[in-house]
Amino acid sequence: MYTSQVAPNLGVDQVDDLARDAARFNVQAGVTGVLLFDGVRFLQYIEGPEDGVSVVYARIITATSHFDLREIAQGPVVRRFCPYWAMRWLPTDQSEIDFISLGDWSGFRCGNTDGTPTGVDRLTGILLPEISSGSPSR
Numbered sequence: 688m689y690t691s692q693v694a695p696n697l698g699v700d701q702v703d704d705l706a707r708d709a710a711r712f713n714v715q716a717g718v719t720g721v722l723l724f725d726g727v728r729f730l731q732y733i734e735g736p737e738d739g740v741s742v743v744y745a746r747i748i749t750a751t752s753h754f755d756l757r758e759i760a761q762g763p764v765v766r767r768f769c770p771y772w773a774m775r776w777l778p779t780d781q782s783e784i785d786f787i788s789l790g791d792w793s794g795f796r797c798g799n800t801d802g803t804p805t806g807v808d809r810l811t812g813i814l815l816p817e818i819s820s821g822s823p824s825r
């Protein structure tokens with residue numbers, strides 16, 4: 688999970704192509720995930736086997752279409768949260784990216800013992816309407 692800023696060379700209309708290219712590679716790597724974009728910042732969550740995630744993350748880190756990459760969390764997850772999305776991109780707004788990235792991501796836990804939502808809960812909470820609408824994977 689990381690956030691980054693879009694580079695000036697990437698037009699908003701090119702995000703579709705970027706996500707399609709990413710999804711094609713992710714299928715080979717067994718990686719799934721979601722890419723949120725508010726027009727300025729990205730927030731991306733990727734999951735999958737360690738070797739697949741490593742190779743995908745290496746591509747992400749070296750991509751020139753974004754900069755100021757800030758890793759928010761990495762580690763094992765108990766299950767996939769986006770099992771059907773090779774890479775789904777969703778338009779969002781700044782407050783949603785802040786809300787998710789400022790969540791408690793320690794251990795990728797679902798639900799705190801005191802009942803407050805974790806970072807995972809915040810992310811899956813905004814994905815839920817997309818999942819139940821049955822939108823196709825991109």
Ligand SMILES: Cc1cc2nc3c(=O)[nH]c(=O)nc-3n(C[C@H](O)[C@H](O)[C@H](O)COP(=O)(O)O)c2cc1C
Binds near residue numbers: 729749
């Ligand atoms: C925000 C962002 C997300 C990306 N996500 C993925 C991804 O999930 N899987 C992948 O293989 N590559 C991913 N990439 C890399 C792109 O698919 C592509 O290889 C790269 O952007 C091309 O290089 P360039 O940005 O220097 O033009 C991502 C790149 C960016 C900027």
